[in-house]
Amino acid sequence: MDAAPTAPEMIEETERPLARVPLVLNKRNFSWLTGRISGVVENPAPRWWWVAFTITASVATFGLFCLGYQISTGVGTWGLNHPVGWAWDITNFVFWIGIGHAGTLISAILFLLRQKWRTSINRSAEAMTLFAVICAAIFPGVHVGRVWMAWYLAPVPNNWAIWPNFRSPLVWDVFAVSTYFTVSVLFWYTGLIPDLATLRDRATTKIRKFLFGLFACGWRGSNRNWRHYELAYLLLAGLSTPLVLSVHSVVSFDFATSILPTWHTTIFPPYFVAGAIFGGFAMVLTLLIPARAMFKLQDVITPQHIDKMAKIILLTGSFVAYAYTMEFFLAWYSGNSYERFAFWNRVFGPYWWYWWVGMLFCNCLSPQLFWFRWCRRNVYVVYFVCMCVNAGMWFERFIIIVGGLHRDFLPSAWGLFIPTWVDIWTYIGTLGIFTSLFLLFIRFLPMIAMSEVKTAVPEADPHYAAPTGIQSVSPVGKERTR
Amino acid sequence: MRTPAGHKVYAMAAEYPSAAALYEAAKRIRDAGFRRWDVYSPFPIHGMDEAMGLGKSWLSGWVLFGGVSGLLTAAVVEFGPSWFLYPLNVHGKPTNFFTVPAFFPIMFELTVLFGAFAAFFAMLGMNGLPRWYHPMFNWERFSRVTNDGFFLAIEARDPRFTETGVRELLEQSGGEHITIVHED
Numbered sequence: 001m002d003a004a005p006t007a008p009e010m011i012e013e014t015e016r017p018l019a020r021v022p023l024v025l026n027k028r029n030f031s032w033l034t035g036r037i038s039g040v041v042e043n044p045a046p047r048w049w050w051v052a053f054t055i056t057a058s059v060a061t062f063g064l065f066c067l068g069y070q071i072s073t074g075v076g077t078w079g080l081n082h083p084v085g086w087a088w089d090i091t092n093f094v095f096w097i098g099i100g101h102a103g104t105l106i107s108a109i110l111f112l113l114r115q116k117w118r119t120s121i122n123r124s125a126e127a128m129t130l131f132a133v134i135c136a137a138i139f140p141g142v143h144v145g146r147v148w149m150a151w152y153l154a155p156v157p158n159n160w161a162i163w164p165n166f167r168s169p170l171v172w173d174v175f176a177v178s179t180y181f182t183v184s185v186l187f188w189y190t191g192l193i194p195d196l197a198t199l200r201d202r203a204t205t206k207i208r209k210f211l212f213g214l215f216a217c218g219w220r221g222s223n224r225n226w227r228h229y230e231l232a233y234l235l236l237a238g239l240s241t242p243l244v245l246s247v248h249s250v251v252s253f254d255f256a257t258s259i260l261p262t263w264h265t266t267i268f269p270p271y272f273v274a275g276a277i278f279g280g281f282a283m284v285l286t287l288l289i290p291a292r293a294m295f296k297l298q299d300v301i302t303p304q305h306i307d308k309m310a311k312i313i314l315l316t317g318s319f320v321a322y323a324y325t326m327e328f329f330l331a332w333y334s335g336n337s338y339e340r341f342a343f344w345n346r347v348f349g350p351y352w353w354y355w356w357v358g359m360l361f362c363n364c365l366s367p368q369l370f371w372f373r374w375c376r377r378n379v380y381v382v383y384f385v386c387m388c389v390n391a392g393m394w395f396e397r398f399i400i401i402v403g404g405l406h407r408d409f410l411p412s413a414w415g416l417f418i419p420t421w422v423d424i425w426t427y428i429g430t431l432g433i434f435t436s437l438f439l440l441f442i443r444f445l446p447m448i449a450m451s452e453v454k455t456a457v458p459e460a461d462p463h464y465a466a467p468t469g470i471q472s473v474s475p476v477g478k479e480r481t482r
Numbered sequence: 483m484r485t486p487a488g489h490k491v492y493a494m495a496a497e498y499p500s501a502a503a504l505y506e507a508a509k510r511i512r513d514a515g516f517r518r519w520d521v522y523s524p525f526p527i528h529g530m531d532e533a534m535g536l537g538k539s540w541l542s543g544w545v546l547f548g549g550v551s552g553l554l555t556a557a558v559v560e561f562g563p564s565w566f567l568y569p570l571n572v573h574g575k576p577t578n579f580f581t582v583p584a585f586f587p588i589m590f591e592l593t594v595l596f597g598a599f600a601a602f603f604a605m606l607g608m609n610g611l612p613r614w615y616h617p618m619f620n621w622e623r624f625s626r627v628t629n630d631g632f633f634l635a636i637e638a639r640d641p642r643f644t645e646t647g648v649r650e651l652l653e654q655s656g657g658e659h660i661t662i663v664h665e666d
Contacts, residue, residue: 030524030630155559163563165570167584172591179591183598190602194525198628217612220619221627223508223534225609226526231539232605236598239545243594250587451628454525462505462527 023117023456025299030454033300037448038202040295045443048294056435063429066422067142075145077422084405084417089139091397092427094251094272096136096434097177098393100184101244101273102280103129107187108240111233117308119452120300123195124291124442125284126188131437132283133181135430140173142426169253176250183243187236190229193219194451248272255400261342262404265330267323274319278363279393281313282386287438289379289386291447300448303377310376313389317367320396324359338409346403350416354403358395362388483638483645490665492617493519494648495624495635496657501527504632507655508533511636514651518640522618522633541604548600549593556592560585617665624663635663 024033070077080087103125110118144150153174155164164171197219200212219225249269256268285306292301331343346355366388369375376382407414441447458464483491498504501523508521512535521530531537564570564577564585575581606612618624618635627633634657636648645662652660 034524034629155563161568163568163570165572166560166564166588167570167572167575167581169587172587175588175591179595182595186598186602190605194628198524201625201628213614217606218614218616219611219628220616220624221522221524222609223521223523223527223530224536225611226523227531227536228539228541228605228608230526231541232545232601235542235545235601239549239594239597239601242590246587246590246594253587451525455528460501460525460527462502462529462533464500464502 021302021304022458023120023302023304024453025302028299028457029459030457033454033457034198034202034450036295036297037300037446037450037453038199040297040442041199041444041446042202042204046294049439049443053436053439056432056439059432060429060436061432063426063432066426066429067138070142070422070426071147075143077420078426079418079420079423081415083408083413083415084402086143086401086405087417088398088419088423088427089143090254091394091401092430093136093139094397094401095279095394096132096139096430097251098248098272098276098397099280099283100129100132100136100180101248101276102284103127103132104180104184104187104240104244105277105280106284107191108237108244111237112241116456117305119449119456120302120305121284121288121309121448122452123188123191123445123449124288124438124447125280126184126191127441127445127447128284128287128438129184129280130181130188131434131441132280133177133184134437135434137177137181138430138433169250169257172250173254176247180243180247183236183240187240190233190236191449191452192445193217193229194221195446195449197221198450199446245273248276255404260404260408261336261338262327262331262346262400265327267326267330271320271323271327274316274323275363275393275396278313278316278320278367279389281309281316282389282393285309285313285382285386286390289383291442295442295447297448300453306379306382307373307376310370310382310385313385314367314370317363317370317389321364324364342404342407345407346399349403349407351399351403351406354395354399358392359399362392363396366392483643485662485664491638492620492663492665493635493637494643494645494652494660495618495621495633495663496652496655496660497623498632498634498657501632503656504634505530505533507634507652507657510655511634511651514642516636516640516642518637518643520635520637522624522627522631522635524628524630524632539608541601541608544600544604544608545597548604549597552592552594552596553589555596556585556589559592560588617663620666621661621663623659623661 028036078087078089080089103122106118106125107122107129110122141147141150144153152162153164153171155166193216196212196216200209200216203209203212249272252268252272255263256265258264288301289306292298328343331339334340366385369381369385374381375385402417406416454460485491496507498507504521504523505527508530511519512533521527521534523530561577569577571577575584618627618633623631624633625631634652634655636643636652649660
């Protein structure tokens with residue numbers, strides 16, 4: 001435009017960079033990030049860790065005992081009976097598998113959308129995904145009754161010439177969940193390789209050096225390696241994105257392909273996926289808010305990160321609220337008396353308070369607090385909402401599953417579900433397994449992706465020049481400056 | 483090439499103070515016509531592939547291969563039993579072209595699964611990993627490469643490698659702690 005601009009004019013035009021809140025606060029440099037994040041693994045475990053781990057591991061052990069008791073005695077130890085043949089077990093399955101979805105959303109979808117803030121949280125969210133899927137897989141696995149025959153689900157040639165029905169959503173589920181777990185492990189491990197190399201190079205004992213060296217595969221940060229690595233990471237993200245959407249869709253097909261009122265709906269796949277991401281983000285925050293405080297990682301997992309996750313909870317929570325509303329509308333609009341009754345029964349039937357507390361208050365109303373910036377920036381409010389969502393999403397699955405089963409077409413076949421102590425403690429046991437695995441993870445592996453979070457620091461830009469009067473805006477909210 | 487002490491020379495290497503400095507240095511080495519050299523950084527530096535004159539990674543070809551083989555595997559695994567070995571008629575739905583969509587979910591899952599395996603193993607394979615040992619690890623300063631160190635190494639087997647020439651080039655490009663890295 002300017003044919004021959006003079007020097008002073010050029011400077012005036014270019015010196016207006018967009019001020020952004022930095023993703024890593026207090027101008028932390030690379031070695032601070034390495035030291036602080038590796039320190040979580042390298043320093044002796046704090047006392048609270050041992051206390052927490054003792055509790056969760058005990059609960060997990062009792063949960064495993066319940067599983068053993070259930071397998072050795074039979075499915076009758078659970079409260080399942082006619083008409084409720086799926087209850088807490090499948091509720092827990094859907095609950096856990098849904099939680100996993102946030103991890104893949106953060107690691108894959110936000111990566112494709114170039115959301116750099118994901119780098120602070122993706123590693124722990126991916127780990128959470130794996131542990132949640134492990135907990136999820138327990139329930140259908142045990143629910144088949146004769147666990148040792150679970151291999152019937154796989155297409156293995158056998159001398160009875162028995163093959164799975166490949167058109168059954170339950171078989172799709174086996175493939176979807178096992179693929180999901182495997183791909184999540186590959187994605188997670190690919191991301192871990194450079195960080196394991198960091199721990200290898202910092203290791204002081206021989207055994208650490210050997211083990212981290214073994215799993216780091218001889219990584220040396222070569223750009224000829226990064227080139228293939230980055231493409232592999234991109235493609236894994238690209239593959240995981242449709243995968244994560246498919247997994248909960250397939251889970252919803254377990255219900256949607258049946259003919260039961262409240263289950264037989266086409267809205268289920270998107271509704272389930274939104275609910276999964278909603279519940280998963282609540283669990284990510286449930287784990288990360290304490291972890292960031294305990295390990296003093298507030299400069300890496302900043303109020304901005306919590307704010308953004310809260311916005312995703314608000315968004316997906318509103319999707320979920322819309323889906324709930326649409327279900328009621330369609331039940332009325334369909335003119336089908338069974339469908340209408342089922343939804344009336346959901347609100348005023350024997351499980352009425354599950355709906356009022358779980359679905360209405362916890363899932364629809366509590367996330368609406370996140371319209372307000374003050375609520376998104378206050379960790380106590382955020383934590384309260386996340387706890388509501390964690391509980392609410394469990395209630396939602398219970399209402400969908402048991403609510404659909406307990407009063408179907410014939411009143412003579414109606415009945416309620418009463419959980420036994422084995423039901424209850426198997427579920428609590430999986431909470432113990434999940435938290436124990438997560439506690440072990442933060443002790444033995446870097447809980448923040450160091451090589452990725454470093455790319456979010458301004459100095460990582462190859463065109464970075466030392467600041468000349470450009471001020472970054474300071475984040476709102478109280479920050480530690482240490 | 484050997485050092486006076488008799489060590490085999492792997493490369494001459496230098497450290498750079500920042501990602502930006504390494505990026506500028508890489509462009510110089512590329513323009514000087516070297517072929518066997520590499521830069522090392524704690525994280526992937528945006529645009530470094532172009533600065534080094536590297537083309538596109540063809541790892542994607544392996545992933546395509548993996549995905550297609552996953553799709554075909556699923557087709558064989560599903561249609562083999564359902565069409566030929568053990569034809570099932572559930573809910574009055576025989577296996578024919580009208581019921582093919584019900585076979586799609588597993589085809590999709592295996593496409594993703596095989597594609598992901600291909601991406602992972604191709605990444606390791608194309609990078610020559612896992613490996614126990616690399617000459618660069620002989621340099622003490624190099625342990626900072628996974629922390630905050632930025633390094634550049636020109637290998638001795640590069641046809642343009644001369645000790646004085648490379649040292650001068652590394653110095654001019656802003657390299658610090660220039661050293662010879664031993665092979666053994």
